[in-house]
Amino acid sequence: MKIYLAFFIAIFILHSGFSQDFSPLEIPFFKGNSSIRNPVAGGLKNPQFSNIDFNNDGKKDLFIFDREGDVIIPFLYTGLNHSVEYRYAPEYEHIFPVLRNFTFLVDFNNDGIEDIFTGGAVPTTIEVHRGKKTQGALSYELMEFNFSGSVGDFLQVFLGNYTQIYCSSIDIPAITDVDYDGDVDILTFEAGSDKISFYENMTKDENLTSDTLKFILNTKCWGGFKEDEFSSDVNLSNSINDCYNFKEPNKDETRHSGSTILIIDADGDGDKDLLLGDLTNENIKFLKNGGNPQKAWLNEVDHTFPSTDVAAKMQVFLAAFSVDVNNDGKNDLIICPNDRNDSERTNHIWLYLNEGSSTIPDYKLKTKSFLVNDMISLGASSHPTFIDYNDDGLMDIIIGGNGSISVDGTKKTWMELYINSGTATHPEYILENGDFLGFYNFAQPIIRLAPSAGDIDGDGDTDLLVGEFLKGQIFYYKNKAGKGNPVEFETRIFPYKNFFIGNASKPTIGDVNGDGLGDLIIGETNNELNYFENVGSIGNADFNTSPTTTDFGEIFPAGSSYYLENGAPFIFEDNEGLKMLFGTQGGEMYLFSDINDDNRTFATESVKFGNIKTGIRTIPTMADIDKDGYYELLIGNERGGINFFNTPLKLKTVSTSENSNQNQIEVFPNPTSNTCYFYGQKSLYANIFDINGKKVKSGYFTEEIEVGDLISGIYVLQFYFENKSEVHKLVVTK
Structure with a gap:
């Protein structure tokens, strides 16, 4: 038999099986009766915006580059009658090369195709990728520059000899036609400088071919102003021919620590004004150009731009972007944080629609959460886990995160519970609890919550562990409901077992030794993966305070690796046995097999699982949410959102x-x-x-x-x- x-x-299996790939999944999410428009776009933390027409429908779409993780996030414009509506369009991500630090799409050679200016592989340089279309398909090639034998794939300028055009890794330069002569110039702060350098493009002046990019240093003090040495203020010069305190100085003063530059003609007088963000400032400063297109003189400053409406004010280091958001032919304004670390993470993408004209804009604030309000977002560092919370056979989702930072520096963190309100084959999720388990007003400071669901005590129901960042301690929620019943947690135990493993604990539960009890595998900041063997009994989990091993599976190479820090393990089982999917600081996901408790090195099946890159600090979890026999992959990331993917991994049968x-x-x-x-x-x-x-x-x-x-x-x-x-x-x- x-x-x-x-x-x-x-x-x-031969007849009914089919192959799956790593294609993105669009899963419906709801808050109350309202559909979340782009729930699985992955969040936005430090976005930068450019216009492009992805699908050739004559409408301007949005290309978004997020500095947090160097991630590309395309959006198609779907609005009507100048409404602000967009659809996340991951199908266009593959078009673009590796991008770094900053990215702008600018058509420098006037062929109707947007080219790419971005941070270079060589630190503090600027790369250019020329766009081209072949039978309507957009692609890019990295440009190489050769001036008098000086060859490099980054922009150069002749200063006695050829050298790079400098741009700090935390700055945002201006790449636009500064002097109105028809070619693309560059404004950037030099290393240690408190003034803006103007690199003038000589393509038009010297009648060079349109594909040429030849720059000279026009001035090291564009606009005549300098940033103050001791504050976030600016100092203005007294005349158009002066640089503040000096006549075109021969050497720079050491001050510059971080700035963002946007130049636009904000008053319709035919020259470029400056919107300036500063590393230590909560506002955008507007500097009016009282000069002319060929000679800038910034002689007036507004510290709270736009002063004619609600002035932008957020937690530190803002950047401004000029794009047409509602396709009315007029550029609008987006202001958001540029700081990767302590910037504001909620209500932090301020959209000002231009209610004036294309020549004299009038910016009015329309939303403080542009696009991100239409996503699942927990501020930063999202950590999802699957759980059948109401025991209806459908997988629900708990998401922890790193929460919000307000202007006064107050930090809050929370978890959200999404119930699967769909069917077995067509999942959809609705927000059930926006402060699941009540962490928002927790009595002591906590940062970044990392939940993991599983049967830790072998009694047949699902328990919950939650890791936290500051001390790496663990919250334990024992499910007392019993098998076949909706989850009912006992009072939390914190800190559970007084584990001390370092910062950024990320637990996962798996029966590694096959004794019917859930063992603990905990990732952390350092290059360690901690294995705690469950030494308890059915219904009564127990662990020693110290790990059974801190080098579980010997997955880390000799020495430290920044890109493998903040390890996020997920244990699962298929027909080949127990396996581990491992998220990393660098964003790659590793797949290991031969998971065991006898100190053997795990077998590495993949170091770039699915070639999926959703940002840094990837947090993977998997479940079969549509009963097709394959795992679906849900990923959290440092931007605070989530992404869904199919996988070819089959469930254990x-x-x-x-x-x-x-x-x-x-x-x-x-x-x-x-x-x-x-x-x-x-x-x-x-x-x-x-x-x-x-x-x-x-x-x-x-x-x-x-x-x-x-x-x-x-x-x-x-x-x-x-x-x-x-x-x-x-x-x-x-």
């Missing part, structure tokens, strides 16, 4: 017979003519396949399945539960 069933199952001791589910009577019942799980999703592998019945069933409509024969009955499936032979007789 077992041999026959095994053969039958092999035929079934347990092939059973009537007498197998592997059965978790009992099916009876078998054979049957009308109804079969199952015991061991109250409600399950199941598929029934005929001998040819054709699906003849599927659905979500509670304790019984009607099969009276099936003809006599042998069928495969496949149940899905707990991230695995169980297959039974079912005989129908008439």
Whole structure:
């Protein structure tokens, strides 16, 4: 009987199996009755904005580059009558090369195709990638520059000899036509300088080909002003021919620590004014140009721009971007943080629509959460986990994060619970609790919550662990509901077992040694992966305070690796055995197999799992949320959002017979003519396949399945539960 069933199952798998890739998934999410428009776009933390027409429909879309993780996030404009509506469009991400620090799309050669200016692979340089279209398909190639034997793939300027055009890794330069002569110039702060250097493009002046980029240093004191040495203020010169305190100084003063530059003609007088962000300032300063296009003189300053409306004010180091958001032919203004570390993370993308004209703009604040309000976002460092919270057979989601920072520096963190309100094959999620387990007003300071669900005590229900950043301590929530019931947590235990493993604890639960108890694998800031063997008993988990090993699986190379820090393990099982998906600081995900407790090195299956890059500090978790027999991948990242992907990883399939001791589910009577019942799980999703592998019945069933409509024969009955499936032979007789 077992041999026959095994053969039958092999035929079934051959006919019914199919290959999946790592394509992005669009999963519906809701808050109340309102649909979240772009829930799985991954969040925004330090975005930079450019216009581009991705789909050639004549409308300006948005290319977003987020400095936090150097991530590309395309959005298609879907609005009507100048409404502000966008759709996340990951299908365009693959077009673009590796980008760094800052990125602008600017058509420098006037061929109608946006080119790329971005931070170079060589630190503090600027790369250019020239855009081209082949049969309508956009692609980019890195430009190489050769001036008098000086060859490099970054912009250069002749200063006695050829050298790089400098741009700090934390700055945002201006790349636009500064002097109105028809070619693209560059404004940037030099290393240690408190003044802006103007690199003039000589392409038009010297009648060079349009694909040429030749720069000279026009002035090291554009606009005549300098940033104050001791504050975030600016000092203005007294005349158009002066640089503050000096006449075109020969050497720079050491001051510059970080600035963002946007130049636009904000008053319609035909020259470029300056919007300036500073590393230590909560505002954008407006410096009016009282000079002319060829000779800038910034002689007036407004410290609270735009003073004609709600002035931008956020936690530190802001940047401004001029793009057409609502496709009305007028550029609007977006202001948001540029600081990767302590910038504001909620209500931090301020959109000002231009209610004036294209020549004399009038900026009015429309929202403080442009685009990010239409995403799942927990501020920063999102950590998702799957859990069947209400025990309905559908996987729900808990997400922890690093929360918000207000202008006064106050930090708050929280978790959110999303209930799967869809069906077994078509999941959708609704926000059930925006402060799940009440961390928002927790009595002591906590940063970054990292939940992980699993059966830690082997009693058949799902418990919850939550790691935190500051001390790496663990919250433990024991589920007292019992198997087959909605989750009911006991009072939390904190700190659980007084574990001390360093900062940024990220736990996961897995039965590594096969004793029926959930062991703990905890990632952290340092290059260590901690394994705690569960030494308790069924219903009573217990651990030693110190790890069983701090080098679990020997997955780290010799020496430290920044890119492998903040490790985020996830343990799962397929037909090959126990495996671990491992998220990292650098953003890559590793896949390991041969997970064991006998101190052997894990086998490395992939160092770039799926070639997926959603940002830095990737936090992976997986479950089969649509009952197709494959794991779906949910990823958190440092930007605070989430991304969903298909995977080709199959769930573990347990092939059973009537007498197998592997059965978790009992099916009876078998054979049957009308109804079969199952015991061991109250409600399950199941598929029934005929001998040819054709699906003849599927659905979500509670304790019984009607099969009276099936003809006599042998069928495969496949149940899905707990991230695995169980297959039974079912005989129908008439």
